[in-house]
Amino acid sequence: xxxxxxxQVNLSDHALGEAQRNALLAGELGFGKRFTDxxxxxxxxxxxxxxxxxxxxYGPLSLDPAAAxxxxxxxxxxxxxxxxxxxxxIWTFRPEANGARLQRSAxxxxxxxxxxxxxxxxxxxxxxxDHAWVPSAPESSLYFRPFMIAxxxxxxxxxxxxxxxxxxxxxxGAYFAKxxxxxxxxxxxxxxxAAKGGTGAAKCGGNYAASLLPQQEAQAQGCSQVLFLDxxxxxxxxxxxxxxxxxxYRDGRLVTPELSGSILEGITRSSILQLAxxxxxxxxxxxxxxxxxxxxxxxxxxxxxxxxxxxxxxxPIGELKGKDFAVGDIHxxxxxxxxxxxxxxxxxxxxxxxxRHGWMARL
Ligand code: PLP
Ligand code: COI
Numbered sequence: 236x237x238x239x240x241x242x243q244v245n246l247s248d249h250a251l252g253e254a255q256r257n258a259l260l261a262g263e264l265g266f267g268k269r270f271t272d273x274x275x276x277x278x279x280x281x282x283x284x285x286x287x288x289x290x291x292x293y294g295p296l297s298l299d300p301a302a303a304x305x306x307x308x309x310x311x312x313x314x315x316x317x318x319x320x321x322x323x324x325i326w327t328f329r330p331e332a333n334g335a336r337l338q339r340s341a342x343x344x345x346x347x348x349x350x351x352x353x354x355x356x357x358x359x360x361x362x363x364x365d366h367a368w369v370p371s372a373p374e375s376s377l378y379f380r381p382f383m384i385a386x387x388x389x390x391x392x393x394x395x396x397x398x399x400x401x402x403x404x405x406x407x408g409a410y411f412a413k414x415x416x417x418x419x420x421x422x423x424x425x426x427x428x429a430a431k432g433g434t435g436a437a438k439c440g441g442n443y444a445a446s447l448l449p450q451q452e453a454q455a456q457g458c459s460q461v462l463f464l465d466x467x468x469x470x471x472x473x474x475x476x477x478x479x480x481x482x483x484y485r486d487g488r489l490v491t492p493e494l495s496g497s498i499l500e501g502i503t504r505s506s507i508l509q510l511a512x513x514x515x516x517x518x519x520x521x522x523x524x525x526x527x528x529x530x531x532x533x534x535x536x537x538x539x540x541x542x543x544x545x546x547x548x549x550x551p552i553g554e555l556k557g558k559d560f561a562v563g564d565i566h567x568x569x570x571x572x573x574x575x576x577x578x579x580x581x582x583x584x585x586x587x588x589x590x591r592h593g594w595m596a597r598l
Contacts, residue, residue: 240277240288240353242360247272247292253367260370264408266546267378271365275357275402279347285400288353290360293403299388303395309385310440311340313354314545315502316376316407317362317598319369320586325362326595327379328584330355332502337381340437345394346383355596357381357402362598370406374581378407378546410546411459415577417553418542419565420462420475421453422525424558427466428473428497435466435473435497442499446476458556460542464525466497471522473497478547479504482528483539483572493520503543503580509592510579516572528555532562539570541577549577 249272251259259269270293278287304310315333318326334354341348349357358379362369369377381402385395411418426449429435434442446461453461460478465471472492474480479501482490489511494500511518531537532555540552540563551573553565582588583595 237284237350239356240285242288242290244290244360244364245292246364250293256367260368260375260406261372264370264372264375264406265412266407266410267380267405269405271361271368271377271404271406273361273364274404275361275400277349277353277357277400279398279400281396285347285349285353288357288360290364296401298386301388301390303385303387303389306390307385307392308439308441308444309344309346309395310382311337311344311346312380312382312438312440313337314438315358315379315381316545316584317358317369317379317404318376318584318586319371322586324586325366325369325598326584326586327358327598328596329502329506329594330358330596332505333381336438336500336502337383340439341383343434343437344439346385346398349383349400354381357400359598361402361404365404368404368406370408372408374548374585375406375408376584378405379403380405407546410548411550415548415550415569415574417551417565417567417569418460419458419554419556420460420542420552421449421456421458422555422557423449423452423461423463424469425449426463427469428463428476430466431497433466433497436494436499438499443476450476456556462555465495465522470524470526471495472525472528474499474501475542478542478544478550480552481507481541481543482523482531482537483541483570484531485536485538488517488519489572490519490521490523492523495522501544503545503548506580506594507543507549507576510576513591514575529560529562539573541570541573549573549580
């Protein structure tokens with residue numbers, strides 16, 4: 236095993252003064268709009284492996300126009316948050332799980348695997364210089380966006396032999412404009428997000444590029460996210476554009492689509508499954524047809540539906556709409572089980588409840 240990377244840290248001037256930054260952190264943060272003062276960059280090439288780890292000023296990248304990422308989309312990313320606890324300490328949630336997923340994404344996209352320890356260390360390095368950017372307002376966090384690109388200047392179609400890993404960070408509030416209010420979801424009937432044998436289980440930019448047109452269609456229909464069905468039969472739920480999905484049955488069962496090979500294995504999803512088991516709920520990871528959702532909501536057998544992910548946390552789904560149907564009531568209050576699971580998860584993340592599964596890591 237290689238020695239840990241030695242970082243070169245080049246501190247920059249702060250873009251905002253302390254008072255301005257604190258005012259910004261206390262306001263409406265939204266999602267992904269402002270970025271901290273620094274970023275991490277680590278180089279990789281086939282001969283030297285990972286090297287030249289740096290923390291430097293946040294700013295534009297200089298990239299050869301022939302860089303493979305710009306032509307063939309060889310890119311992967313992660314999403315993970317840092318939380319400020321009441322005593323001021325800064326923690327993150329299950330970082331080894333994100334590090335392992337980045338490795339799986341790298342394997343699928345023929346990119347190099349960053350050791351999980353180096354993934355966690357890269358978050359620590361950024362927080363060490365930008366800790367003042369971790370907000371303390373309720374339910375706020377610092378969202379890390381680690382990503383890796385094929386930076387080799389070569390137009391032949393093969394796995395790049397030069398890659399760069401970066402981490403940027405952005406103070407975050409609610410992902411959806413209406414906070415935790417129930418959202419409407421649009422069923423994508425014409426487009427799939429992923430293919431059998433494709434890259435659906437990897438967190439790569441191309442999956443999101445493919446989701447943008449259906450996402451636009453959703454927004455045109457007054458919905459805030461799009462639901463994709465399985466790409467083979469077009470019958471079974473997969474996930475939303477950027478979130479996993481759960482159904483809560485009136486009899487206490489919690490159901491989520493099984494990992495099909497084409498959906499992203501969400502870390503929030505796995506945590507929710509654990510918290511539900513802890514509560515004594517019956518959890519089912521299995522195929523769920525769109526007809527089961529429609530009929531279950533119509534009959535009342537399905538009491539609640541929610542989406543979950545790092546950015547979205549746990550967001551109630553009030554309504555599902557498609558070309559010729561609508562089920563659910565967007566004006567109904569968020570479901571009790573949804574909100575209880577949301578509270579349990581965020582209490583652990585924000586240090587208000589015991590971390591009984593050892594999920595939290597201090598940064
Ligand atoms: N599904 C997709 C397509 C996503 O982009 C995300 C967000 O990361 C998730 C699911 C949820 O994953 P996680 O809970 O690890 O953030
Ligand atoms: C995340 O939740 O981290 C994601 O990457 C999803 C995206 C919708 C922001």
